[in-house]
Amino acid sequence: MQRFCLALDLKNDPALIAEYEAHHRAVWPEILDSIRTAGIKNLEIYRIENR
Template sequence: MRYCFALDLRDDPSLIARYEELHREVWPDVVTHIREHGVLSMEIYRLGTRLFMIMETDDATFDADRMAHAAETNTAVRQWEELMWKFQAPTPWTPAGQKWIPMQRIFDLQQF
């Protein structure tokens, strides 16, 4: 299954540069957590302060709720997320207390 999410960054060039730098060397425990929960691939793109994440998952093993619960009990993942929140900002459409928000697909070339 493919999921697409959006999130914003704080509008500060030095913070954005540091965010990108950290993503060139994501902590191994964070990468392991992602892979162990059925995420086959994950890419993040940036345009200005807007981030766009594409995540491909294994339908047989991926469970978003299970992954989120495991993240809450994983010290490294919690520390990574706390660090990332120093750079991230909710989009104008993000409900309180949430970060990455699923995007709605409005076009698929394969349907034509």
């Protein structure tokens, strides 16, 4: 199994972080379908502290 990682540097703004999290809680079905079509079977998103 291959694993790919991507790190994003979110702005340290609680309102923007809340918006980012809300988008990831309400994923459109078309996005989920495209992920499955691409052969991705497991997708995990982690958030760690600010750098």
